Amino acid sequence: MGRMEPVSPLEQALHAARALVLADLVAREVAEADVVSLVEDSVAQRRWWVEQWPEGAAFVAGLVAQDVQDALLDRYGRWPLCPVCGSGDPHALEVEPELGPDPHWVCHKAGVKVAAIGGLSSSLGGTSSS
Numbered sequence: 001m002g003r004m005e006p007v008s009p010l011e012q013a014l015h016a017a018r019a020l021v022l023a024d025l026v027a028r029e030v031a032e033a034d035v036v037s038l039v040e041d042s043v044a045q046r047r048w049w050v051e052q053w054p055e056g057a058a059f060v061a062g063l064v065a066q067d068v069q070d071a072l073l074d075r076y077g078r079w080p081l082c083p084v085c086g087s088g089d090p091h092a093l094e095v096e097p098e099l100g101p102d103p104h105w106v107c108h109k110a111g112v113k114v115a116a117i118g119g120l121s122s123s124l125g126g127t128s129s130s
């Protein structure tokens, strides 16, 4: 009984957001079971949000990333820590734009765009600490 339902753009956006944020969690080695459930919670909430406002589908990844970041701050601490600034206080990257398409992790301290949401692993690949 193969039931083939067309996947709506909304559903695709939610799947993509979930995958991107999970990829970043894996990149920073915090993708434990309870953390994954934070992502699921956020995706569930954003599903409602994007159903009310389908034009916001492109913004979902950035919103889920911020939700998870906020939730992790309570339970785990700052995430994702900035990989750019080698010295000074450890600080988290921030999502920019907060509400817009093509969200990125940025370090406001260094004023640099570190990676796209979902791209943290490639930005950290082969870290050569000189």
Ligand SMILES: [Zn+2]
Binding pocket: 082, 083, 084, 085, 091, 107, 108, 109, 110
């Ligand atoms: Zn930084």
